[in-house]
Amino acid sequence: MSEPANLPLEPPGHVSWADPQREAAFGLWLDRVGQAHGLLPTTLRVASADASFRRYLRIDCAPPALGSRIIMDAPPDREDCRPFVRVAGLMAQAGLNVPRIHAWDQPLGFMLMDDLGTRTMIEVVDRDRPTANQDLYLRAVTALVTWQAASVPGVLPDYDEALLARELALFPDWYLERHRGVKVEGELREGLAGLFKLIIERNLAAPRVYVHRDFMPRNLMIPRDPSETRLGVLDFQDAVYGPITYDIASLMRDAFLSWDEEFVLDITVRYWQMALKAGLPVDPDFGEFYRAVEWMGLQRHLKVAGIFARLTLRDGKPRYLADAPRFIAYIRATASRYRELAPLLRLLDQVEGTEPVTGYAFGRI
Secondary structure (H helix, E strand, C coil): CCCCCCCCCCCCCCCCCCCCCHHHHHHHHHHHHHHHEEHHHHCCCCCCCEEECCCCEEEECCCCHCCCCEEECCCCCCCCCCHHHHCCCCCCCCEEEEECCCCCCCCCCCCEEEEECCCHHHCCCCCCHHHHHHHHHHHHHHHHHHHEEHCCCCCCCCCCHHHHHHHHHHHHHHHHHHHHCCCCCCHHHHHHHHHHHHHHHHHHHCEEEECCCCCCHHHECCCCCCCCCCCCCCCCCCEEEEECCEEEEEEEHHCCCCCCCHHHHHHHHHHHHHHHHHCCCCCCCCCHHHHHHHHHHHHHHHHHHHHHHHHHHCCCCCCHHHHHHHHHHHHHHHHCCCHHHHHHHHHHHHHHCCCCCCCCCCCCC
């Protein structure tokens, strides 16, 4: 998950390093790679950071017609770049617009790749007029269907019960206990365990395809070349093989951008129609498919609320938790639609202060 774009600006040619040894290793690597690829070291600057330990640098090429390149700085003791390389290859084979890798020093964790542009999809959407974004979202949906249509079992890690459960555990462990100070024990823990079991069962019932896992406007790029109709796709290194409902839920229930239900339904219907035409295993009944998308979205929202709390409390990145209310609103909206989720809705009302706390009970529905 990418950092917000408002990073501190550093002058071209200057990039701060916390580790002098890593800075020296980077300088030697850049000298070697720069000569081979026509890079201009004096133009090096920060492009973006990441919710992980990765960061991205931008550097210009000579001659100028070659544009710029992106360098990934991923400390090998903190980040494994092999999944990124593997998924980039799969996406390129599928026909997606992803960065080509020009050089990779695996032991050092430095990578040179294409620069897909400086504008993300989230920077160009019209937040006030949802319908003005229909064509842009259909380009995103086209990329998603293209990716899913290339799916082959056994290639990517399974988005299985164990992984779904570990992700859901982030909500009680980090959002409730550490952020909200709620003791998750006894009846509350048992009730959440039963609820999470139901969510996992519903989501594992969905047909399986390739899943990006963070398919949202912040990770989709507007191409520099106006003749290129494909949006660029980034931040795909955590891709798995899992529920077909996941990425469309991620796209339309965004971590940093919310739409009214009319627009969400419109784009989801168009995705569903495109997926059916492509032969993807979506439910032929749109109502059933949309319910499955809501249950998948619920799992993601609970997970991300926990992740945002962890990023703030453990990693010192408070800007993420500022978006937590968006996810609580998503969770509340879904929980209000389904009788089975009534205890979760009551819990949220108490935790968020809309109801007095009389004990976090998961008893009668």
